[in-house]
Amino acid sequence: MKQPEPDLEELFFAALEIENPAARAAFLQRHAVNERAQREIEELLALDSLANGFLESPPLSVPQIDLSVDQQAGTKIGPYKLIEPIGDGGMGIVWMAEQSEPVRRKVALKVIKPGMDTKQVLARFEAERQALAMMDHPNIARVFDGGTTAQGRPFFVMELVRGIPITDYCDRERLVVEDRLNLFMLVCRAVQHAHQKGIIHRDLKPTNILVTVIDGEPVPKVIDFGVAKAIGDSLTDRTLCTGFHQFVGTPMYMSPEQAALSGVDIDTRSDIYSLGVLLYELLTGTTPFDSWTLKQATFDEMRRMIREDEPLRPSLRLSSLGDTRTTVADARRSEPRRLGSKLKGELDWIVMKALEKDRKRRYESSGDLAADVGRYLSGSPVAAVPASRTYRFRKFARRHQVFLSTVSVVGLTLASATSLSTWLALRAIRAERNSEASRILAEHRLQFSERHLYASRLRDARKAIDDRQVELAQEILKDASTSAEGNDLRDFAWHYLQGQATRDIVVYPDIVSYQGHFGSVRSPILLEGDQRIAYDNGAGEIAIVDMATGQLSDVLKGNYRRVEALAVSPDGRTLVSAGKSTESDQTSEVLIRSMPSGAIVGRFDISAIGFKRLRISNSGRILYLGTYTRDGMIFDFLYDIGSDPAHSKLLGKYPYGEFTFPTGDDQAFRHRLGAKVEKVDLITGKVRKFALPRSEEIAWCEVSPDGAIFAQIDGGRSDIVLNDTATGAEIDRIHACEAILSGTSFLWTSDHAATVVMQTASKRIFIWDRTSRTTAMIVPEGTDREESSVVCALSADGRYLALTTWGIPGGQTPVRVFDVRTGEVVATFSGRHDTIHEMKFAPDGQSIYLIGGHAIKQWKLFPAPSIELAGHQDEAWCLAFTPDSRYLLSGSDNSDEPKTLKLWSVAGGELVTSGRPHLATLSTMAISPDGQRLVTGGLIEKRNLRLFDISFLTDAKRWKDGRSLPGRSSLVRTVAFSPDGKTLAKSGDDRKIHLFDGFTMAARAVLSGHTDKVRQIAFSPDGKTLASAANDGSVRLWDLASRSQIAAIEGPRPFTTLAFSPDGTTLAVGDQTGLIRFLDPVTLSEKARVFSEDSELRSVAYSPDGRILAAAGMGKTIRLWDTLTHQNLLDQKGHEAQINALAFSPDGATLASCDHAGKVKLWTTRQSHRDRGQD
Amino acid sequence: MSDVTRVLSTIEHGDDQAGDRLLPLVYCELRELARQRLAREKPGQTLQATALVHEAYLRLLGPEGQSIDWTNRAHFFSAAAEAMRRILIENARRKRADKYGGQLQRQNFEAFDIAAPALSDDILALDDALAKLEVEDPVKAQLVKLRYFAGMTETEAADILGISLTTAQRHWRYARVRMLKWLKNADEVDEIS
Structure with a gap:
């Protein structure tokens, strides 16, 4: 038995007499036997001022509510006679009663259960009585009276409602x-x-x-x-x-x-x-x-x-x-x-x-x-929506579907599309002859309003992304992805925005389902080396979410009523769970599974009703279970689960403590509050003393992974002490200036440098770096609130620390990530979120899993910007994707850089090879639909059209193999392959359109008519016609069979670019004023128009699914247009010079753009590896 | 002569083992008493430990209680304080086990329900601290038991322990800060696990 410490007590009382703090400190310094004693007395003195009231009032016991009924049928309460009980509400028993005076009627009489102050209840009732009497509503039961029963219980008399x-x-x-x-x-x-x-x-x-x-x-x-x-x-x-x-x-x-x-x-x-x-x-x-x-x-x-x-x-x-x-x-x-x-x-x-x-x-x-x-x-728009025109439109459109003419629907929403609506009406009228007019019209209207809504939702999503409300954006996009009728509406713009919205944070699907109650995310553990998180879903099962796909990858069922604890071995190959079995109250079942299959390889029962801690030794052989028993005792068990999982062997049972496993599998450390640290022999289960020089009680300990160092928070709680596990010698000590609440994270490197993150009693975070011997302190936000709670996580490399505080007004502070070395905030996530109770860094340290409530989110810390290729030094003029979408070709001017043609890998964004097809600016190019041939055109009079075999794309030498057009001709500005690849067309300064054999370049025909330079030509998807736009201000349509012009329109300003929609139903043309016209591909009559910008358009391109037309030019902004409603879906800024060309990859996943400064950008919906960060 | 009086008198006559026999008697009585009282009492009333202990005293010692000397009173009240402590701890343990063991079976508990949910943990922590104090300074621990669990006043407790009021006050003050210190630390340990 330890002796009382009279000196401490005496000093304490003596010091109490000294009021002046300085004098008191001096006194203690003089008289205390050592510094520790001094500190201790100081602590006691501080506590003394808090102790007032402590232990003063004996522990109160509040009895259970007495459920007995002390009224019986026939009892009279005032003028009311109880007839029969008709209900038992939370607050009391309701009786049907008969009132005898002043009127005879049946009433409901509620006798309030015991447990409240009758006087106060009645006083309050009286206070409200007048107001209650004023209530007169057919849907409110009247309250007539209130009073006290003979037993002193309050009662209320109300209108009897059957x-x-x-x-x-x-x-x-x-x-x-x-x-x-x-x-x-x-x-x-x-x-x-x-x-x-x-x-x-x-x-x-x-x-x-x-x-x-x-x-x-x-x-x-x-x-x-x-x-x-x-x-x-x-x-x-x-x-x-x-x-x-x-x-x-x-x-x-x-x-x-x-x-x-x-x-x-x-x-x-x-x-x-x-x-x-x-x-x-x-x-x-x-x-x-x-x-x-x-x-x-x-x-x-x-x-x-x-x-x-x-x-x-x-x-x-x-x-x-x-x-x-x-x-x-x-x-x-x-x-x-x-x-x-x-x-x-x-x-x-x-x-x-x-x-x-x-x-x-x-x-x-x-x-x-x-x-x-x-x-x-x-069917009117509800107010419960943040003002969104789209939604109102949808309601509007749906309501008026039957009554409004198409023209007015469109007219109200989109002035510039009136001609389209006329066209729709015309189609409908034509269709009327086969009696399907109304159906078609209705379909169109529906589709139309759907697309309107969709376009508007995308704009909302875009705004949300810009506001960094990425979760909201994801929600909006999810909502926008399908129509009310279940059609998939997603197009390039959607996928692109989705990519943007999930660039920094991915919200995994709400963890839902299971027998009608909420799923939840409890005791999440990261399955090492595998981007998966296992957690207790609250329904007796272990759910596993794959963080790569965001999908629930597995649900491991056991016969648990509830999972109580989970642990995974350091190598990730063994998952142990413990929980109450469905069979018995008294015992719990421990299941050992082999991962990743999840197959149960062993099980045993343990007479415990709760679990404090599960831990598996580094080798995976030993399982430590801290358990609660039915009578409230705490026992620790060690089992050998690794030697023969099917027959786990109990190594030992110990009273309350905590085990720490070093790497070696032959011993563990065990510490108990107020006791010395012990070593446990894991072969025999025997316990020996592990004498540390300072062997006072310790609060927490951990062993370095190699077992060499034993770290502990000492009893004084201001120091973390490192001891040599072999000799017990103290090798280092970290002083934290204030009481340490917990050693939140302890990170060791192989040479025993350590980064320690400590949370102190005042909720400050200290980061101590053993190598540099520096201590950094972070005061998390919101910790001035007593009920606040700090959640933190340290990345595996010790470089980043994530912090958030919850339990504050407003829920939670933004999650901030600090660079541990500099203390700088490197990322802040302030999006809307549920309370985050736990955070874990992904193994690569580049993202954090935010876990709380009912969802897991992955926050990508360092999202990459849009992919920008190395580009050209001179103006970039043209782009072409290979049919497999794997490569992008870009062509440029040759003033500063002779290699005008560059081949890029789409996935990686790196330059694969480059070439020099012409001794001049590469102005145009096209790849044959079979992907075998590339045609290039140059702004030069000789050798200005070349055809290359690109079947061996990556072989740079092949560039030289180009077949070249003999003789001289004028500058080539546009080339195109027919859809079947058999015909090649070129045009340019000579105002004529030349048709060649697509393989031999043998001349086939010349189409004449334009009176100025031709800017662009395009084959119709069916290959029967060819459209051309020229500086003479006209767009002409040529029939290829008859080789004659079949239609033409002239604009007030020259047309600059054109494209057929993939289904061939529309020809879009852009002009120098920024206007896009949507033309009938046969008559060239205008169906609709949009003003894309107020400057010259240089390029228009349809997405392969035909839903989107991308347009760009001098305005430097890429605009995406919905091709049905002609609504603007998305404006994408990012270029700093005029955009010269746009191209969609054939798979629809990427839009490429190039500009006058030589920049080539990929706007992709794909997550490329470059997104993973800058590190 | 009641059982308790008999036991007390054997203690008086030097039978050290008798103390062990006293506790179960007091314990059972207190427990039963508490159960009855709670069943009968207007719910919402808090049950005062002092009142319980005194009632137990009267019931166990009968009329002889009036004439019993202070040594025996001290024995009795010490036993009562210990009994109350056990009852409360048991209750807290059960609640705690229940908390960790899940399932809402709390309503099945017979008599006690500690006022605040947090208190069941507090009381266990308190008891741990008390146990430490007992090692360090048994008299102070006994003082805490009497005052806290049996609800004795300073004077009553001082009387029972046979110490002066001033000493009792001094002990009390020091015992509280000692225990507070442990409690504070115990809280922190919980945070870790």
């Missing part, structure tokens, strides 16, 4: 969604009435909203108005703490501000939240946080969930319900899919607006909520 809870009623009657909404609106209006009288319900839930059928019509009645208020306040603090059952109001329906227990701060908007929950339940059959989930949670977790966790949108929630989905849909006379798509969109928005955590963002009144539901029912 009904059933609204949710039960709706399900029983299998009401469709619309009927449910109508009922719900009545409830909202009733609540609104009460709110107008200044009465807040505070406990709205289905059991307080009863439906009776009067004359065949369901009439909802809200009961208990004013009752919760009267009872409420007296309960908040005290009773709330006694457990789940005595919560004021059911937690499922409780607003975040009610859950905050701030008490005073409840207003009408809390009721709106509860109405939102009710609506949620009416629609999906479940509450946003279901009772199962809330019951699983501890009291504080539950409150936190209500305050912080974003519930799933109703439509998503529905799809998460699994098998229950069918039942839910059936009760609404629907099928899961149909119901889901009905909820998706407006109803989701309405519900989510009512459920906003921030009540300022909820509906302002329940009248507003009712009105919005009403708007939904009438």
Whole structure:
């Protein structure tokens, strides 16, 4: 037994007498035996001022609620005679009672359960009585009276409502969604009435909203108005703490501000939240946080969930319900899919607006909520949407589909597309003859409005990306990806934006499903060397998400009721889980799996009901389990699971402690609070003392991976001490200036340099670097709040530290990543997110997994800019992709650099080879559809057209093999291959279009007519016609069979560029004024036009799927146009000089652009390896 | 003569083992008493440890209780304090086990429900600290038990321990800071695990 330390005690009391701090310190310095004693006394002195009240009041015991009923039928309470109990609400038992005077009537009488201060309840009731009396609404049950029973319990007398809870009623009657909404609106209006009288319900839930059928019509009645208020306040603090059952109001329906227990701060908007929950339940059959989930949670977790966790949108929630989905849909006379798509969109928005955590963002009144539901029912745009024209348009279009003529639909939305609408109408009129007019028209309208919405959604997404609201952008894109009819709308612009939106953060699909309750992400562990995360999904299963694909790659089922703990061996090959088995309460089952297959290779039972810690030794042989037993004891077990997994062997059972494994597999360290560190022989399970020189109690310890160094936080908690594990000698000491809360991360290198991240009691983070012997301190934001909590993670190379603080107003601080060496913030993620409870760096340190609540997100720290190729030194003029989309060719001027032709790898962006086809500017080129031949044109009079065999693309010598046109001709400005590759066309300064054999370059024909330089030619996709644009201001269409001009148009300014749509239905031409005309490919009549910019267009290009036309020129911005609605989808800036050419890769994944400064850029939807960062 | 009086008198007569027999008696009585009281009492009332212990005293010692001398009173109250401590700790352990073991079976617990959920952990930590104090300074630990678990006043506790009021006050002050220090550290340990 240690002797008491009289000197300490004496000094303590002596020092207490000295008030002056300096004098006190001096006194202690003089008298304390050593520094440690001095520190200790100082600590005690500091604590003394805190000790006031400590241990003063004996531990109180609050008894369980007495559920006994002390009223019986026949009992008289005042003028009321109890007839029979009709319900047992949370707060009390409801009786049907008979009132004898002044009127004879049946009433409902609610006797409040014991547990509250009757006087206060009644005082509050009296205070509200007048207001309650003023309430007169057919959907509100009147409150008549209140008083005290002979036993001293408060009671309330209310209008007797013979009904059933609204949710039960709706399900029983299998009401469709619309009927449910109508009922719900009545409830909202009733609540609104009460709110107008200044009465807040505070406990709205289905059991307080009863439906009776009067004359065949369901009439909802809200009961208990004013009752919760009267009872409420007296309960908040005290009773709330006694457990789940005595919560004021059911937690499922409780607003975040009610859950905050701030008490005073409840207003009408809390009721709106509860109405939102009710609506949620009416629609999906479940509450946003279901009772199962809330019951699983501890009291504080539950409150936190209500305050912080974003519930799933109703439509998503529905799809998460699994098998229950069918039942839910059936009760609404629907099928899961149909119901889901009905909820998706407006109803989701309405519900989510009512459920906003921030009540300022909820509906302002329940009248507003009712009105919005009403708007939904009438097909008007609902208010619950952040002002978005697109959405309003969709509603508008849908509503007027039948009534409006096409012209007016289009006219209202897009002035520049009037001609298209005429065209549509014409088509429709033509179609009328075969009686399909209306169908076609309707289809077009629908498609049209869909595309409008889509275009607008893309603009929203773009804006969100620009605002760094990438998660919002991902959500918008997800929403925009399919039409209401289920058509896939995604095109290049979508994929491009998706790439941008997921460039820095990838949101893995909400972790949902499983028997109708939320999935969750608990005890996540990173499976090493494998970009996968395993976690307990809250449903007795281990889910594994593949971080590369974002997909749930595996769900390992065991016969667990609940997974309690997970551990993976350092080599990632063994995954051990422990959890309560479905069979017994008393024991838990431990499953050993071989990874990555997940096959169970061993199992054993252990008589534990909970787990403190699972850990597998480095070799994977030893499993350490810290367990709780039924009687509250804590035992540590060591098992040999590696030698023969099928028959795990118990090595030893130890009282409470903690094991640390060095690399070697023959021993472990064990430390216990207040005891010396021990070594455990892992062969025999025997324990020996491991005597460290400073062997006072230690708070935490860890062994370096090679087992050479033992690190501990000493009992004084201000130092981290490193000891040699062999000799026990102290080899280093880190002093943290303040009490260390935990050694958050300890990172060792092979030469035992270490980076240590420590979190101190004041929530500061110290980063100590053993090599440089420097200590950096970071004070995380938001830690001035006592309830805040800091989450941090250190990258595997020790270079980056990620920090975030949660438990603050607003939820959480932005996640910041610091460079440990410089202390600089290198990245900040401030997007919207749920509370992040855990962060893990991906193995490569380039991204962080943010884990919390119901989702895992991957945040890419160093997103790459768009791919910019090395480019040319001179003006780049032309581009061509190989048919396999693997290579891009670009051509340029030759003033500063003789190699005018460059071949780039699309995937890597690197230069593969370069060449010099002409002794002049390479102005144009084309690759044959078979990918075998390349034709180039130069701004020179000799050898200005060359044909190359490019079947061996990467062989630079081949460039010389070009077959060249003999003789002299004028400068070549444009070339093209016919779709079958058999014909080659060129034109330019000579104003004539020459046709050659595509293989031999034998001349075939000359098309004459243009009166100035020809800028561009293009074959129609069917190969029958050829279009040309020239400086003479005309676009001409040539029939190739007859070799004659069949149509022509002239513009006020020269046309500069043209392209056929891949389906051949449209010829798009751009001119010097920035106007794009969409022409009929036969008559050249104009179908639509858009002003792309106010300067000259140089290039237009259709995406291979024909949905997008890209246009660019002197304006330096690439604009993407929707080819159906002619809406602007996307503007892409990035070039600093005029853009000379655009080209889509044939696979549609990449758009290439080149400019006057020689820059060549790839706008890709693909994630290339270059995206992985700059390191 | 009640069982307890008998045991007390054997202690008085030098039977050291008798102390061990006292505790279970007091413990059972207290437990039963608490259960009954809680079942009968208007819920919402908090149960005062002091009241319980005194009631147990009256019931266990009967009329003889009036005339019992202070040594025996000290024995009794020490035993009662220890019994109360055990009851509360047991309860806290169970709650804690329950917390970790999942499943909402809390409502099945017979009598006690500690006021705040956090307290079950606190009380265990407190008990750990108390155990340390007991090693370091048994008298101070005993003082804490009497005051905290049995709800004795300073004077009563000083009386039972046979020390002066001033000493009791001094002990009390020092014991509290010692325990606070351990508690503070214990909290931090929890953070680590």
